[in-house]
Structures are given as structure tokens and as C-alpha cells.
Amino acid sequence: MEGPRLPLDTDLFWNQGFFDAELEYPVSSERSHFSIRVNVAPELGRRLKLRLEYLPANGRARSYVLPGGSGWIALDPRWHEAAWLFLKAGFTSPFAIDRAAFLLCLIAPFRQFRALLALVAVLTALQALTLTATSLGALAGVRWLAALYDGSVAAVVVLLAIGNLAAPSLRWRLIIGAVIGAIGGFGLGRLLDDAWQFAGTHAGASLVAFNVGAALAEVVSLALAFAVLRWLVDGVLGSSLGVVVISAILGHMGWHWILDGSHELGHQLGHATASELVSVTLWLLPALLAGAAAGFLPKRFDAPPVPSLLAGLLQRMRD
Secondary structure, eight states, X not given: OOSOOOOTXXXXXXXXXXXXXXXXXXXXXXTXXXXXXXXXXXXXXXXXXXXXXXXXXXXXXXXXXXXXXXXXXXXXXXXXXXXXXXXXXXHHTTOOHHHHHHHHHHHTTOOOHHHHHHHHHHHHHHHHHHHHHHHTTTTTTOTTHHHHHHHHHXXXXXXXXXXXXXXXXXXXXHHHHHHHHXXXXXXXXXXXXXXXXXXXXXXHHHXXXXXXXXXXXHHXXXXXXXXXXXXXXXXXXXXXXXXXXXXXXXXXHHHHHHHHHHXXXXXXXXXXXXXXXXXXXXXXXXXXXXXXXXXXXXXXXXXXXXXXXXXXXXXXXHO
């Protein structure tokens, strides 16, 4: 910016150079609250990124990578601004097709919302534990967590779909929900990493807000999925047939996800070190203990809430 001008006869093609600009703004006070809005070429979306270094009057420099169309971003956010930003990020993070398929398979045969709410509470609590561990750097450098999450969700969708056709049990759902909840925290950790730059000096409030947003999203997802399933299963297809149809469709999707993701997971685990495997196992230990505790629940938790396909066939054979 401060160097000599290019010669007038310089021949530079339009797509073989970079454009630099230095912008000066008058500042009324060094303690002003600074924000920036990235709105250059919004049609490019997240493909366009602005690298920004912000040097506050008192404090060390902070680096940002801002995607196009990100809206207003506070460079030195107050605690409530950081909390609101991370609350929104946490609330939108669980709404994905694989998580929706897992949730639908998990609750398809059950009719009591209260028991399912307890199931999601266990899942969310263990998810918050591993998500916090990931955000604090306890698993820094472990690159195969995303592949582990994708592969685990795909496999569990298939297993749940098969279980829905045979003997659905809330006891086993608690075990599966605990393990997938813990692994799901690893999956959400990559989303938190992208937003961590906007926390400023309020890392604690941002982490709590993200977890609260993710928990609210799980409850909202459960309520929506439960309402849709009850309408579809009870009002359109009937109890047994509805569970069979939904489980068959979701199980078919999960099987294709396994075929697509097994190679990537195997490749990633092939490069995993023994210390990484031990670290991940230790953070999954609370989920395994919570799942083991489900074995001491009353026997009524094993009763299938909707007559399974296998039970219906056996009953017809007896008749």
C-alpha cells in the first residue's frame, strides 16, 4: 500500500492479480463499539471470505475469517451479544438430515412424550459434556471425530430401524441415545470451532449459550418429530404399518450412508494413534456408564409401546 506505483505500461490481466484497499474511518473514541458487515459479492456466499485483524486499544489483536453475507459482526462483543450469537448457532446446529433420521428412528414406536423427553435429556447432557471437552481443546488434533460421528449415526439408524420391526425397547434406546449423544458432541465441536472466533473475551458465556441452544433445538426437534409421527402413524397408516414403513425408509437411507461413509471412517481410523483412541474412549466412558445404568430400570421399560411386526406375526400364527 505504501510502495511505489506500478509503471503505466504494466500489462495485468483482470484475473491474475489481487485488489487491496485501505479504508480510513474517523473514530470519536478509542472505546467505541466496533462492528463490521461483510456484504461484498453476496451471491458468492461462504465462498468469499474476509480475513480481518482487529487491534483493540487495550488488549491483544484478534483475527477473524468472515464469510460473505455474514451480517453484522461485533469485533469486541459484549457478553450478551456473544451469548445471543452462540445461542442461535447452537439452536440451528442439530437441524441436519442425519440427526433428523436418527431422532425419527429413535422415537418412532413410542407414544409417551414424557419418557422420550427423558431420553433426549440424557442425550443432550452427554452431548454437552463432550462438546465442552472438544471446545476446551481436550481432543485437539483428533481429525477423525467427524467421520466417527457420521459413521456411528448411519449404523445406529440401521440398527434402530431393525429394532423397530422386531422388539422396540426404551431401555435400549437410553443406551443408544447416551452413546450417540456423546459422539454427537464431537460432531458439534467442529461447528463450535467455526464460531469460536466471535466469542471475544466471553468464552464461558458463549459455551453455555451454545449448549443451551443445542438443548432447546433437541427438545423442539423431538416435539415436531413426535407430532408428525403421531399424525402419520396413528391417523394415516396405522400403528404397526406406520412404524414398518418409516423404519424401512430410514433404514434404507442409513444403509446407503454406511456404504458411503465406511471408507472414509476406515481411512481416518487407519491413521489414528493409540493416544487418540484412549482419549476418545475416556470421554465416552460417562456415556457407557449411563447406558449401563439403563439396565437397572424397571421391566416396564422393555415393553414395546406399539405392537411390533414380529409380535403381530407370532400372534397371527397362534390364532
